[in-house]
Amino acid sequence: MHIIVVGGGIIGATTAHACLRHGHEVTLLEAGDVLVGATSFANGGQIAVSESAPWSQPGLPMKMLARSWRADAPFRLRLRADPAQWRWLLAFLANSRASTHHAARMRNLMLGRYSLTCLQRTRAQLGNEFAYDDSQKGILQLVPAGGSIDLDHIRDQTARGVPVSWLGPQEIAAVEPALAAAVENGLFAGAVWGKADESGDAHLFAQRLVETFPRARFSQHRNMPVTRIISADGQVSGVLSAERRFDADAVIVAAGVHTRDLLAPLGVKLPIYGVKGYSITVPLDAGAPAPEISLTDLKNRLVFSRLGNRLRVAGFAEIGARADIAPARVAAIRARVGELFPGLPLVDELSPWVGFRPMTPDGAPLIGPVPHIAGLYVNSGHGPLGWTFSHGAAQIIADLASGITPEIDIGGLGVTRAMARLFSKRSLT
Ligand SMILES: Cc1cc2nc3c(=O)[nH]c(=O)nc-3n(C[C@H](O)[C@H](O)[C@H](O)COP(=O)(O)OP(=O)(O)OC[C@H]3O[C@@H](n4cnc5c(N)ncnc54)[C@H](O)[C@@H]3O)c2cc1C
Numbered sequence: 001m002h003i004i005v006v007g008g009g010i011i012g013a014t015t016a017h018a019c020l021r022h023g024h025e026v027t028l029l030e031a032g033d034v035l036v037g038a039t040s041f042a043n044g045g046q047i048a049v050s051e052s053a054p055w056s057q058p059g060l061p062m063k064m065l066a067r068s069w070r071a072d073a074p075f076r077l078r079l080r081a082d083p084a085q086w087r088w089l090l091a092f093l094a095n096s097r098a099s100t101h102h103a104a105r106m107r108n109l110m111l112g113r114y115s116l117t118c119l120q121r122t123r124a125q126l127g128n129e130f131a132y133d134d135s136q137k138g139i140l141q142l143v144p145a146g147g148s149i150d151l152d153h154i155r156d157q158t159a160r161g162v163p164v165s166w167l168g169p170q171e172i173a174a175v176e177p178a179l180a181a182a183v184e185n186g187l188f189a190g191a192v193w194g195k196a197d198e199s200g201d202a203h204l205f206a207q208r209l210v211e212t213f214p215r216a217r218f219s220q221h222r223n224m225p226v227t228r229i230i231s232a233d234g235q236v237s238g239v240l241s242a243e244r245r246f247d248a249d250a251v252i253v254a255a256g257v258h259t260r261d262l263l264a265p266l267g268v269k270l271p272i273y274g275v276k277g278y279s280i281t282v283p284l285d286a287g288a289p290a291p292e293i294s295l296t297d298l299k300n301r302l303v304f305s306r307l308g309n310r311l312r313v314a315g316f317a318e319i320g321a322r323a324d325i326a327p328a329r330v331a332a333i334r335a336r337v338g339e340l341f342p343g344l345p346l347v348d349e350l351s352p353w354v355g356f357r358p359m360t361p362d363g364a365p366l367i368g369p370v371p372h373i374a375g376l377y378v379n380s381g382h383g384p385l386g387w388t389f390s391h392g393a394a395q396i397i398a399d400l401a402s403g404i405t406p407e408i409d410i411g412g413l414g415v416t417r418a419m420a421r422l423f424s425k426r427s428l429t
Contacts, residue, residue: 001025001401001402002027002247003024003250003251004026004028004238004250005019005027005252006239007029007031007259008032008220009038009206010040011390011393013036013210014206014209015252018397018398019398020214020217022398022399022404024398024401026213027221027248028218028220029226029246031223031258032222032223033223035206035210036202036207039256039257039355039357040203040256040355042203042279043202043314044387045201045312046199046294047116047200047387048112048139048385049197049388050141050196051139052108052112053104054108054362054364055383056092056096058098059096061092064076064077064317071329072300072332072336073316074302074315075301075316075319077320078318078319078320085320088271088273091271091362092361095362104362104363109156109162110160110408111365111392111408112162112385112389112392113160114395115393116388118391118392118394130212132205133204133310135198135200135293135294135306137293137294138193138194138195138197138294139294139295140172140175140176140294140295141191141194142172142187142295142298143188143189144189144298154192157194164193165195166190167190168190169183169188169189169190170183171190172191176291178341179295181342187339199306199307201307221241226239226255229262229266231376234373235373236248248375251376251377252379253376256356259378263378266370266373266376268378268415270366270378270415272380272381273360273361275357275359276316276317276319276354277315278314279313279315279352280330280334280337280350281307281312281313281353282311282312282350284311285309286309289343291304291306294306297315297340301315302315302316303315311337313333316333324354325354330352359381359383364412365385365386366378367393367397367410367414368400368415377401378415396408
């Protein structure tokens with residue numbers, strides 16, 4: 001079968017890989033001039049199975065409004081005269097009830113765990129030389145002084161085979177010596193250590209993965225924005241770009257925040273909204289006192305991942321934001337790096353970056369067939385967890401497109417789930 005994958009981010013690249021492994025011919029079409037140049041380019045780098053709970057959770061909407069005027073506010077909401085934004089926010093609130101949250105958390109945990117298994121299989125297949133500034137040392141979630149943790153969540157994870165443990169402040173310093181000064185300064189109540197979690201550079205991973213694809217069955221076209229999906233009599237037949245038509249037996253749309261606009265003309269209204277985040281990348285000299293273990297600073301919702309001789313620091317969530325880089329936000333990240341790692345020299349140029357997480361209101365990706373158009377599939381809406389979920393989501397969509405039953409229960413991930421009907425055709429980013 002010939003499959004077109006629309007979008008060359010981490011989701012498109014891993015989807016192409018999974019389809020090739022099933023023996024298909026794959027054409028990858030990317031609007032930009034590089035692969036993995038959009039939201040997947042400079043993200044936080046975490047494979048965060050232990051932190052896969054959806055953002056739609058009890059109490060979070062209020063936290064989103066607190067401190068939102070400050071430069072270091074983790075969340076910021078800017079209301080716009082955009083009915084689509086209001087509908088998304090209402091659906092997000094509806095999904096933040098305690099009654100729906102537990103099931104959503106378990107669904108994400110299961111997908112995260114499966115995705116990690118798929119990543120490990122890929123690594124085993126590609127061999128030890130396949131490196132992407134990766135680390136398998138886990139993630140420490142740093143609980144601020146005076147803060148507390150959800151013990152039920154820890155128990156749930158352990159019961160489902162995701163190993164997490166609690167560390168007191170001195171144990172934090174023993175596990176991650178770069179945090180010794182911050183521990184000494186009394187910044188933490190403790191940390192949750194997700195031991196199976198990982199980190200790595202999604203951009204590098206995808207670039208190197210694509211290099212391994214069999215040339216006889218794979219082609220890629222960059223600077224090739226798809227303008228329309230072609231279908232007739234309930235069957236997809238290919239896509240159109242400004243330059244030409246591409247025919248295929250199946251089309252998988254993995255276009256991040258733009259997936260919605262591509263599907264809207266076909267009457268498919270997807271609840272995907274772009275939520276802006278920032279990152280900086282700190283170059284490290286040999287022996288620099290930077291963390292080796294990936295970290296989540298729960299106070300400021302920032303993540304830190306050691307990517308070889310760089311430290312990636314990412315975070316913030318802005319709803320209704322434009323795509324500019326606000327110097328005050330970059331300065332706030334920089335200040336927190338200085339607070340956590342006082343001995344780490346920071347150069348002036350820290351490659352500030354912004355990206356838009358393709359978020360759904362219930363915090364689960366949209367993975368599955370479009371019901372009324374045979375051969376058309378979606379793999380998008382992975383929100384803050386696209387790198388974490390990419391390997392599992394790719395395997396699931398490749399299985400579905402090949403008529404194979406996925407290895408895990410995919411209830412709650414499909415395109416048709418009820419909330420998808422709440423949305424209009426307008427662009428949200
Ligand atoms: C600040 C920040 C930190 C993050 N940290 C983490 C993290 O630590 N761990 C984690 O798991 N996730 C993280 N994420 C989330 C993760 O980066 C995203 O979920 C993921 O990148 C989404 O991948 P994607 O391939 O769907 O989208 P993208 O990377 O945006 O790729 C979509 C591609 O489709 C292309 N495209 C769009 N329209 C068309 C068209 N019409 N025709 C052809 N091509 C098209 C675009 O050019 C783009 O290249 C973070 C996100 C942000 C913003």
